[in-house]
Amino acid sequence: MKTKQYILIWLIVLSGFNLNAQQNVEINKKEFKNQKTDFKEAWNAIKDADGLYERGEGGRRAATDLYLYAYRYNQNNAELNYKIGACYLxxxxKAKAIQYLKDAYKLKPNVANDIHFLLGVAYQLNYQFDTAIYHYNKYIDIKRVNKIDDDNIYKNPVKKINECKWGKQYVNNPQRVFIDNLGPGVNSKFPDYAPVISADESLLIFTSRREETTGGLIDELDLHYFEDLYVSYKTDMGWSAAENLKELNTDDHDASVALSPDGQLLFTYKGVPDGTLFVSHLKGDKWSKPKELNKNINTKFHETATSLSHDGKKLFFVSNREEDGFNNSTIGDRDIFVSELDKKGNWDKAKNIGDVINTKYDERGVFIHPDGRTMYFSSKGHETMGGFDIFYSELDTSGNWSKPVNVGYPINTPDDDVFFTVAGNARYAYYSSAKEDGFGYQDIYRITFLGPEKLMVAGAEDNLLAGSEIAVEQKIETTDTVKIRKVRLTILKGTITDAISEEPIEAEIEIVDNEKDEIINTLNSNSKTGKYLVSLPSGKNYGIAVKAEDYLFYSENINIPFSASYQEVIKDIVLSKVSVGSKIILKNIFFDYDKASIKPESYPELNRLVKLLEAYPNMQIEIGGHTDSHGSLAYNTSLSENRAKSVVDYLIEKGISKTRLEYKGYAFTQPIADNDTDEGRQQNRRVEFKVLSIK
Amino acid sequence: MKKLFVFLIIAVNVFGLKAQVEEESLKDSVAVYIDTTQIIIPLIINVDSVTAVSDTSSTLVVAENQEAYLEYNEGIKLFHSDEYILASIKFTNAIKYKTDFEEAYYNRGATYLQLKDFDLALNDFDSVLLINPKRKAAYYYRGLIHYNTKNDAKAYEEFDLAIKNDYINANLFYLQGVINFKKEEYSKAIEKFSEAIELEKDNYLAYHDRASAYRLLDSLQLAINDYNQAIKLKPDQAQAYNNRGSIYRKLKKYDKAIADYTQAISLNKDYCLAYNNRGIAYYENKEYEKAIEDFENAINIDKDYAFAYNNMGLCQYKLKQYDEAIKSYTKAIIINPEYAYPYLHRGSAKEMNRDISGACQDWQKALELGIEEAKEYVSICNE
Incomplete structure (x- = not known):
């Protein structure tokens, strides 16, 4: 028998209405018995059900079946109807609860003090908000009359009434989305949930409880197979058939919680010993053994969800710890915390991200979008329409989170909505949901955000001058505006290969903020495929250096204005081995206009060059200056030579021996692109580095 | 001697009468709707003023140029018998006998005006003003002629000359207002319509069109007030109800809008625009089935009414009948391939049908036809 574990799905999905919320209602044996026949079996079923009820979701599911068995014997027992309704909730x-609770009330209006509260919940879950509000108000009256002092924050009828009001508003202004089941290749008749994707949606990892689970065991607590991780790849034909991630799965519960935007780091959750987060690296086509995150992240409390920032420097996670690493008390039961990488590359003390996001209610799932400024999370607080709703908040330039915004209906429902992951373009998102037309239990769905209602203009005209036959056309716009978020993000991706063999290379990709001379992120291409993916939020001049051992580095400059919207740029990179004659274009060296003076944002690139020359102390190089064809040859020769000399001077200043360095101005004699276009001329204006000898 | 005496008396009477009638003409304007495809605005001709000198009780009898006056008097009689062609011949004969015969030119001009021969009429009023530049009514008629020949600038100029020469009437101001209106000078138009109303308190046209000008300046309550007045003056005019309905619709007072459109339709069963407008009111009030019914009514009246097809598509889209909506938009496009919005809308319906490439083609076409909003829509097309 397995030890009790905190299964991810329990901690998230089935917490909408907790066990303590209902009253303990006893069924009176005498009242229940209405005929001799079958009484014994019915009564035994009730007793068994009462025992099972306390044993978690699986127990409640079994209890429901047993209560329903007894119900066939006597449908007119108020307490039994109440219990069945409560089980369904x-x-x-959950929607099935309504009829049983209604009958319970009809049979005995005082069957339980909280009957109106439960009816309110049932109607709320069934989108009958006005009826729900009626019952919550009735519950308020009963509490007042009976002097019931209930301090359960989740059993607060005033909060529930507010949820209903929000719910009405969201349902009346639905988000325009397509919600598509990912199909039988991904989903099964068993619970499939917790999808995580790479920023470009090429890779999907999720959790499933299907029968081929590693170890083949069923969790006695919920009667489902143990959680395993599965992967599916996006192809031209759709999603590939899900494969069990054998190298990660164990006999215990193994659940997916986050994937880095480039799909190279997977964060997983295990229920033992007490809800713990792990990380695994993709090495070629295999995932490394999951490594437990450090003690700043994992504690004796439950850590259940996490998300890595686009630059890999911040880890957001959910925990029910009592205080953060700076002795700040937790705001609610579960809050979102953040930890930053320290100088040694370890996760530092975690900090509670504050009461703009965290509430006295629970916060659960967290997802940091690759744009680096948007957080999606689930909360039972804020303006939820019931249970956990998904919200987003944006980071302003001062580093403050904005007031969370509910992502709206039909993504959010009156029930719990937690697992939510958004593609880099923010046009698509993935979540799991238990829908009647699904394959069974929860399935994984893809949400397509259609954005605001498209413009709709009615054609109309009136004769505005009396007697005139000339009609004046009116423009009647009838668009209901729906706010849509604009993603300002560039996804740069491609493959890194060897110039000669064309074999993929595992290279280090360094992303530099040229203006701040600061390394933003360092990541690696996949060793087997050479693939890489970088998320570049708009508003920076990025220097990108690709380095691999024995290869000349490759540099790229991408200037992304703040206003730039989402784009995907595919850049396949070819690296040349360090050898005589090999050369690279130094794309991150910038000069003042028409001058040879180097701009400060060139220093990261120049310093990379210094490091390369230090690594190869016997290497002799030539720095070549090139221009476009505007201007005379004499002028351009002088300009290009002076610029090359400026680079050499910088290298000498940084300690590189003068004897190793040559420079030459080539003017426009060696164009690499068409001088008739702006783009071509820009490419021709360059500084090249050439290996002359390696002794 | 006797004859000469008579002439003198009559001559005095004639000039006295002329002055009197020209003043009275300000009060006695009669609206005449000229039924011609070339005339787009109701022409208001003060018949009394045009025929002022031809009052039968003032038949001229003179000693000299007797033939000319005889012909002239014949002409006047024929004019009053609506025998305009014959009248014009008589006036021409009179002019032959007396080449500077101002009244003959004036009345022949009026006759040509009745015959809608604007060039000849203009020549005659030009002649009148050559003979007597102070004949102020001639400026007004020249203005009318220019107005009816769609030379609005020249008409406006002539009306101004009439005003400068102290010749004013409600119709003159009204027509100046209409010209301002057509030039989208709505504030000026309102001033002119107001002048017309000042001179003629029951001028339906001025109230109606001033309402329209207020409407276009977004002074909706003032517009409603004027349409109310227009309706009070002429309760049988469907147009004012329709136009007031459009203001109520803009104010989202759909019940009132629908009531007005319905009244307009009851006054004019073939009022295609009113059906279309009522359909839009239903559409905006989310009563899509009723709206569709009205768009069908509009199409039954005018099978090539592209707006109604477009609008029907909007309703079908709202009812999630995307295939039907696509068909309706397509009909609108077939009728008018340059009508951009049905492309935009059809693209949106195709999007809902998951036909993204079809949607993108339509949005692209809408963009080409000048709908800037489509630029954002096509941005997803390369994903």
Missing amino acids: EGLY
Whole structure:
């Protein structure tokens, strides 16, 4: 028998209406018995059900079945109807609770003090908000009359009434989305949930409880197979058939919680010993053994969800710890925390991200978008329409999170909505949901955000001058505006290969903020495929250096204005081995206009060159200056030579021996692109580095 | 001697009468709707003023140029018998006998005006003003002629000359207002319509068109007030109800809008625009089935009414009947391939049908036809 574990799905999906929320209602044996036949079996079923009820979701599911068995014997027992309704409220099919709770009330209006509260919940879950509000108000009256002092924050009818009001608003202004089941290749008749994707949606990892689970065991607590991780790849034909991630899965629960935007780091969750987060690296086509995150992240409390920032420097996660690493008390039961990488590359003390996001209610799932400024998370607080709703908040330039915004209906429902991951372009998102037309239990769905209602203009005209036959056309716009977020992000991706063999290379990709001379992120291309993916939020001049051992580095400059919207740029990179005659274009060296003076944003590139020359102390090089064809040859020769000399001077200043360095101005004699276009001329204006000898 | 005496008396009477009638003409304007495809605005001709000198009780009898006056008097009689062609011949004969015969030119001009022969009429009023530059009414008629020949600038100029020469009437101001209106000078138009109303308190046209000018300046309550007045003056005019309905619709007072459109339709069963407008009111009030019914009514009246097809598509889209909507938009496009919005809308319907490439083609076409909003829509097309 397995030890009790904190299964991810329990900690998230089935928490909408907790066990303590209901009253303990006893069924009176005498009242229940209405005929001799079958009484014994029915009564035994009730007793068994009462025992199972306390044993978690699986127990409640079994309890529901047993109560329903007893119900066939006597449908007119108020307490039994109440119990069945209460069971349904804690299962996947909550809407079924209504009829039983209604009957319970009809049979005995005082069957339980909280009957109106439960009815309110049932109607709220069924989108009958006005009826729900009626019952919550009735519950308020009963509490007042009976002097019930209930301090359960989740059993607060005033909060529930507010949820209903929000719910009405969201349902009346639905988000325009397509919600598509990912199909039988991904989903199964078993629970499939917790999808995580790479920023470009090429890779999907999710959790499933299907029968081929590693170890083949069923968790007695919920009667489902143990959680395993599965992967699917996006192809031209759709999603590939899900494959079990054998190298990661164990006999215990193994659940997916986050994937880095480039799909190279996977964060997983294990229920033992007490809800713990792990990380695994993709090495070629295999995932490394999951490594437990350090003690700043994992504690004796439950850590259940996490998300890595686009630059890999911040880890957001959810925990029910009592205080953060700076002795700040937790705001609610579960809050979102953040930890930053320290200088040694370890996760530092975690900090509570504050009460703009965290509430006295629970926060659970967290997802940091690759744009670096948007957080999606789930909360039972804020303006939820019931249970956990998904919200987003944006980071302003001062580093403050904005007031969370509900992502709206139908993504959010009155039930719990937690697992949510958004593609880099923010046009698509993935989540899991238990829908009647699914394959069974939760399935994974893709949400397509259609944005605001497209412009709709009615054609109309009136004769505005009396007697005139000339009609004046009116423009009647009838668009209901829906706010849509604009993603300002560039996804740069491609493959890094060897110039001669064309074999993929595992290279280090360094992203530099040229203006701040600061390394933003360092990541690696996949060793087997050479693939890489970098998320570049708009508003910076990026220097990108690709380095691999024994290869000349490759540099790229990408200037992305703040206003630039989402784009995907595919850049396949070819690296040349360090050898005589090999050369590279130094794309991150910038000069003042028409001058040879080097701009400060060139220093990161120049310093890379210094490091390369230090690594190869016997290497002799030539720095070549090149111009476009504007201007005379004499002028351009002088300009290009002076610029090459400026580079050499910088290298000498940094300690590189003068004897190793040559420079030459080539003017426009060696163009690499068409001088008739702006783009071509820009490419021709360059500084090249050439290996002359390696002794 | 006797004859000469008579002449003198009559001559005095004639000039006295002329002055009197020209003043009265300000009060006695009669609206005449000229039914011609070339005339786009109701022409208001003060018949009394045109025929002032031809009052039968003032038949001229003179000693000299007797033939000319005889012909002239014949002409006047024929004019009053609506025998305009014959009248014009008589006036021409009179002019032959007396080449500077101002009244003959004036009345022949009026006759040509009735015959809608604007060039000849203009020549005659030009002649009148050559003979007597102070004949101020001639400026007004020249203005009318220019107005009816769509030379608005020249018409406006002539009306101004009439005003400068102290010849004013409600119709003159009204027509100046219409010209301002057509030039989208709505504030000026309102001033002119107001002058017309000042001179003629029951001028339906001026109230109606001033309402329209207020409407276009977004002074909706003032517009409603004027349409109310127009309706009070002429409760049988469908147009004012329709136009007031459009203001109520703009104010989202759909019940009132629908009531007005319905009244307009009851006054004019073939009022295609009113059906279309009522359909839009229903559409905006989310009563899509009723809206569709009205767009169908509009199409039954005018099978090539592209707006109604477009609008029907909007309703079908809202009812999630995307295939039907696509068909309706396509009909609008077939009728008018340059009508941009049905392309935009059809693209949106195709998007809902998951036909993204079809949607993108339509959005691209809408963009080419000048709908800037489509630029954002096509941005997803390369994903």
